[in-house]
Amino acid sequence: MANKANITPSPRLSAEETMDFYETEPVDIAVIGGGPAGYSSAINGRTRGRSVVILSGDYRDSYLYKASVIDNMPGMPGKSGAELLDLFHAHAEQMGAVSIKGQALVVMPFDFGSSKTGAKPGFQIAYGSHILMARAVILSTGVAVTSMYPGEENFLGRGVSYCATCDGMLYRGRPVAVIARSKDAIEEAVHLTKIGCSVTLFINPADLRRWGLTVPENTFEHVLHASAFRIEGDDFVTALTTENETLPVAGVFILRASIAMQSLLSGLTMEKNYILTDRTQATNIPGVFAAGDCTGKPLQVAKSLGEGLVAALSADAYLSSLESGSETPGKEARV
Ligand SMILES: Cc1cc2nc3c(=O)[nH]c(=O)nc-3n(C[C@H](O)[C@H](O)[C@H](O)COP(=O)(O)OP(=O)(O)OC[C@H]3O[C@@H](n4cnc5c(N)ncnc54)[C@H](O)[C@@H]3O)c2cc1C
Numbered sequence: 001m002a003n004k005a006n007i008t009p010s011p012r013l014s015a016e017e018t019m020d021f022y023e024t025e026p027v028d029i030a031v032i033g034g035g036p037a038g039y040s041s042a043i044n045g046r047t048r049g050r051s052v053v054i055l056s057g058d059y060r061d062s063y064l065y066k067a068s069v070i071d072n073m074p075g076m077p078g079k080s081g082a083e084l085l086d087l088f089h090a091h092a093e094q095m096g097a098v099s100i101k102g103q104a105l106v107v108m109p110f111d112f113g114s115s116k117t118g119a120k121p122g123f124q125i126a127y128g129s130h131i132l133m134a135r136a137v138i139l140s141t142g143v144a145v146t147s148m149y150p151g152e153e154n155f156l157g158r159g160v161s162y163c164a165t166c167d168g169m170l171y172r173g174r175p176v177a178v179i180a181r182s183k184d185a186i187e188e189a190v191h192l193t194k195i196g197c198s199v200t201l202f203i204n205p206a207d208l209r210r211w212g213l214t215v216p217e218n219t220f221e222h223v224l225h226a227s228a229f230r231i232e233g234d235d236f237v238t239a240l241t242t243e244n245e246t247l248p249v250a251g252v253f254i255l256r257a258s259i260a261m262q263s264l265l266s267g268l269t270m271e272k273n274y275i276l277t278d279r280t281q282a283t284n285i286p287g288v289f290a291a292g293d294c295t296g297k298p299l300q301v302a303k304s305l306g307e308g309l310v311a312a313l314s315a316d317a318y319l320s321s322l323e324s325g326s327e328t329p330g331k332e333a334r335v
Pocket of ligand 1: 058064066104
């Protein structure tokens with residue numbers, strides 16, 4: 001295995017090799033979200049010589065990718081959203097940032113140090129059934145989910161899950177509900193049936209048409225549509241109530257394209273559903289920076305690109321202060 005100190009992820013290192021490598025060794029900067037802010041963060045993190053991994057869903061699934069024209073990008077009039085994103089993505093890869101496809105589920109502070117080395121602060125990021133280790137994190141997840149279902153936060157980890165691949169086995173042989181709010185949710189729900197869960201799938205027919213998908217026949221216990229959900233239980237989940245009925249279930253899988261910030265990173269300070277940052281894009285959690293639409297209005301590409309640049313430079317300054325043994329790591333990176 002390569003020595004972490006010498007490794008510079010480049011196109012020579014495949015996404016699979018990157019996943020394996022950074023499951024045990026921390027990358028300098030993990031960028032969560034592959035949009036304009038994420039790609040700008042990645043490019044500028046690389047200009048500072050930092051190793052960078054971008055963890056994201058497929059950037060071609062984003063709303064921006066479908067926008068026919070983005071007319072206010074200086075010097076690039078008339079480009080479509082797809083053209084811009086293809087350029088940003090290619091530039092980040094060319095600079096040596098590595099993209100991993102996946103949805104970050106939880107970001108947890110983690111100390112990589114030992115009694116010999118002393119504290120080495122960093123983060124563990126759970127995605128699918130994998131972990132990405134990082135020394136600093138840039139959140140660039142776009143506009144976040146603004147509301148959770150009643151009971152969702154309370155039962156998270158006690159019957160509520162955001163990942164069928166990771167948690168499915170816990171519910172083997174038991175009735176579960178899947179609330180499908182993302183394109184890959186049907187695939188995840190099918191996975192649950194394959195490992196022996198009896199699955200009720202809640203899906204909106206309008207979403208199905210938008211995604212160009214159909215629900216496989218004779219696979220699910222029930223396929224239903226509802227718009228209001230309440231998760232109930234005592235110590236663990238026992239039921240899911242909709243506007244139409246109450247369904248006894250042991251687990252509820254809520255599969256969205258984005259994760260509510262409150263559950264992605266505990267303790268992150270928010271303001272009106274946006275991540276609160278200072279002018280250096282630092283959040284209230286040392287080592288965590290944020291850029292783009294997730295930090296607030298105006299929700300625009302150029303603002304996301306600028307904040308991505310600032311977040312990357314601040315993450316680099318934070319890492320430098322850790323490396324120099326500064327007593328207050330990252331102080332100079334924050335206002
Ligand atoms: C139809 C349309 C037209 C627009 N027109 C313009 C325009 O003309 N000019 C302009 O300036 N702006 C325009 N915008 C706004 C612009 O698209 C946004 O401001 C910009 O995309 C924000 O960039 P971002 O990187 O912050 O977030 P996004 O572009 O939203 O990217 C966020 C990425 O993070 C990923 N992600 C989210 N959560 C997670 C997670 N937990 N784990 C991993 N990945 C995650 C998402 O899948 C997504 O790929 C338009 C938007 C739309 C929808």
